[in-house]
Amino acid sequence: MDYIKEANQYIMKTYNRQSVVLDRGEGVYLYDVNNKKYLDFSSGIGVFALGYHNEAYNDALKAQIDKLLHTSNLYYSVPAIEAAKKVVEGTKLSKVFFTNSGTEAIEGALKVAKKYAYKKDASKDYEVIAMYHSFHGRSQGALAVTGNEKYQEGFVPKAARAVFANYNDLEDVKSKLSDKTCGIICEVVQGEGGIYPAKKEFLEGLRKLCDERDLVLIFDEVQCGMGRTGTMFAYEQYGVKPDVVALAKGLGCGVPVGAFVASEKFDSVLVPGDHGTTYGGNPFATCAVSKVFDLFKELNILDHVKEVGAYLEEKLEELVKKYDFLVERRGLGLMQGVEFDQKVPVGDVVNQCLEKGVIFISAGNNTLRFLPPLVIEKAHVDEMVSILDSVLSEK
Ligand SMILES: *Cc1c(COP(=O)(O)O)cnc(C)c1O
Numbered sequence: 580m581d582y583i584k585e586a587n588q589y590i591m592k593t594y595n596r597q598s599v600v601l602d603r604g605e606g607v608y609l610y611d612v613n614n615k616k617y618l619d620f621s622s623g624i625g626v627f628a629l630g631y632h633n634e635a636y637n638d639a640l641k642a643q644i645d646k647l648l649h650t651s652n653l654y655y656s657v658p659a660i661e662a663a664k665k666v667v668e669g670t671k672l673s674k675v676f677f678t679n680s681g682t683e684a685i686e687g688a689l690k691v692a693k694k695y696a697y698k699k700d701a702s703k704d705y706e707v708i709a710m711y712h713s714f715h716g717r718s719q720g721a722l723a724v725t726g727n728e729k730y731q732e733g734f735v736p737k738a739a740r741a742v743f744a745n746y747n748d749l750e751d752v753k754s755k756l757s758d759k760t761c762g763i764i765c766e767v768v769q770g771e772g773g774i775y776p777a778k779k780e781f782l783e784g785l786r787k788l789c790d791e792r793d794l795v796l797i798f799d800e801v802q803c804g805m806g807r808t809g810t811m812f813a814y815e816q817y818g819v820k821p822d823v824v825a826l827a828k829g830l831g832c833g834v835p836v837g838a839f840v841a842s843e844k845f846d847s848v849l850v851p852g853d854h855g856t857t858y859g860g861n862p863f864a865t866c867a868v869s870k871v872f873d874l875f876k877e878l879n880i881l882d883h884v885k886e887v888g889a890y891l892e893e894k895l896e897e898l899v900k901k902y903d904f905l906v907e908r909r910g911l912g913l914m915q916g917v918e919f920d921q922k923v924p925v926g927d928v929v930n931q932c933l934e935k936g937v938i939f940i941s942a943g944n945n946t947l948r949f950l951p952p953l954v955i956e957k958a959h960v961d962e963m964v965s966i967l968d969s970v971l972s973e974k
Contacts, residue, residue, distance in 0.1 A: 582612065597933055604631025607952050607959055609938065617933070620963055621940045622952045625770070625802050625914070628829040629874055630952040636832065636870050643866035650862060652855065662865035665872040666838055669811050670824055673843040677836060677860025677868075681801035681827030682716025684837035685764075687854060688823040689720055691841055692762030692795035695848050699793075705761035707797070710746040712772035712943060713765060715799055715825075724764050727772070727943070747777060749784035756788070762795035762822075763788070767813035770802035773944035774909045774916025782819040789822065795845075797823045801837065802914070805829030806875055806953055809885040809912035816911070829953075834867035836860070880953050888912035890957050891949060894964045902971050915949040916942055923974050931970045937963050 582600045600612045607630050609617045622628065629636055643658065650656050659677065666675045678684045689707065696705045709715070709724035716722070722731055724741040744752040746769060763785055769775040789796040798821035803813040807829060810816050814824070822845065827837030836859075841848070858864070875881070892908065895917055899905040906918040919925045925941045932939050942948040951959070 597930075599933065606630045606632070607955050616936060618937045618959060618962055618966075620949055620951045621938050622950055623833070624940065625807060625828045625950040626831075627833055628805060628807070628880070628953040629832050629871070629878075630954045633832075633874065635877075636867070636874060639866060639870040640834070640863065643863055647862045649858070651857060652860065656862045656865070658862045658866040658869055659860045662860075662868040662872075665869060666826070666830075666840055669872065670826075670840045671820065672824065672840045673846055675838050675840045676849075676854065677838050677865060678827070678856060679835050679837060679858050679864075680716070681799075681825065681837045682718045682721045683856070683859070684801060684825035684827050684839045685715045685721040685724070685797075685799060686718055687839040687849075688764070688797045688799075688825045688841075689724065689762075690854060691823050691839070691845055691848055692764075692797060694853065695795055695845060696761035698848065703759050706740050706742060706757075706759050707762040707764050707795075708744055708752055708755050708760055709741045709763075710765045710769070711743050712746060712769055712775070713799075714769070714771035715764065715766075716801075746772075746775060747781045749781055749788075752785065753788065756792070760792070760794060762797055764797040764799060766799045766801075766803060767817070768803040768808060768911055768914055770914070770948075771942055773918065773942045773946040774914060774948060776813075776909065776911050777817065779817050779819075782814070782817045786819045795822045797821060797825065799825045801825055801827045802950075803911070805871070806880050806884055807912060807914045807950075809881060809888055811875075811881065813911060830871065831864060831867040832871045834864050836864040836868055838868075878954065884912045884953050887955055887957055887960065888915075891915055891951075891960050894960055895949070898964070898968065898971065901968075902974070904974060905971075909946075910949070913949070913951055913953055913955070916946040917949075918944055918946045921945060928967075928970055928974075931973075932967060935966045935970065937966045 602612045663675050711726040713726045715725045726743045742755045744755045804826050823841045825839050895908045904920045904923045909916050925945045929939045940948050
């Protein structure tokens with residue numbers, strides 16, 4: 580059967596997909612319908628942290644399917660309560676709302692910021708300060724704070740609900756403050772924008788600004804959270820706590836689920852009627868979240884990420900030294916990027932590596948992105964590097 584022809588006939592063309600039909604996964608490898616094997620260095624865009632076909636994870640989900648898949652949020656369910664406890668304890672914040680995606684986690688976080696300001700003074704039309712080259716999702720609200728015209732064009736009303744500042748530039752953020760500012764949103768490591776970690780002074784400065792002015796500091800950890808950088812949440816490495824954090828991607832390790840989690844100060848900001856979702860946090864999704872937290876502990880994932888992340892960094896630095904068209908390596912843990920100069924389009928490198936059996940994605944600024952499953956071993960890094968090296972040597 581010609582799958583790709585049928586896909587193009589029936590699926591909206593909002594992606595330029597690779598001509599690969601993936602069929603199954605095993606550990607850190609994927610197989611297409613022709614049984615070609617790929618080493619996965621993108622983990623479904625930072626999702627499949629545990630790798631594919633983790634038996635304990637799959638068994639937990641199968642058991643939950645047989646027990647209870649969905650109830651709605653009009654009732655309590657045990658998996659949701661258990662998952663909530665783990666997320667709250669992990670983030671050291673106060674209360675969580677489960678969503679179906681990262682975008683919805685951002686929407687919720689923005690609603691917290693707006694409602695908090697509105698309760699103090701209902702007369703203003705509030706906005707947040709967001710960063711250039713950020714990415715927060717595709718809904719109208721999340722798009723409005725996404726600082727990249729490529730995503731916004733044609734969809735965001737001209738009367739912007741966000742003003743933008745340069746990432747890692749505290750003075751620029753300060754210059755954008757006004758009496759309409761209700762919060763500041765940023766990724767702790769910019770992902771789609773090209774893998775740019777925040778500077779410590781920047782996050783500390785944002786925290787101070789928000790404390791002084793009673794603004795809501797929102798960290799988007801949809802991509803950089805859940806162990807990706809070597810700590811459960813990237814902000815832990817900076818010693819800076821957000822008021823609200825948005826999570827998704829690795830949170831469910833394959834089951835669509837996101838969350839926004841707020842500190843105690845916001846416990847009574849959103850009240851019954853203010854926010855809701857039919858599917859969000861259902862027993863199936865939260866069973867996944869709960870199992871992910873358990874398995875991270877059991878497998879000692881954070882130490883593993885620190886160790887293999889350091890090794891990956893070292894290997895990437897060697898490549899950057901070897902090829903003069905490689906500009907620099909950036910990143911934390913197993914969230915890494917290597918920027919190429921403009922003469923070598925990174926899209927070609929992605930395609931050639933795919934051909935040779937390694938799956939990569941790119942990020943902004945001509946950057947090759949490394950987001951492997953967190954269970955990846957050093958030997959897999961070596962396997963990836965030797966293929967990438969062979970592709971680069973032909974440039
Ligand atoms: C992927 C991503 C989102 C959007 O998440 P979806 O689940 O695709 O809606 C938001 N913020 C960041 C930083 C992301 O990487």
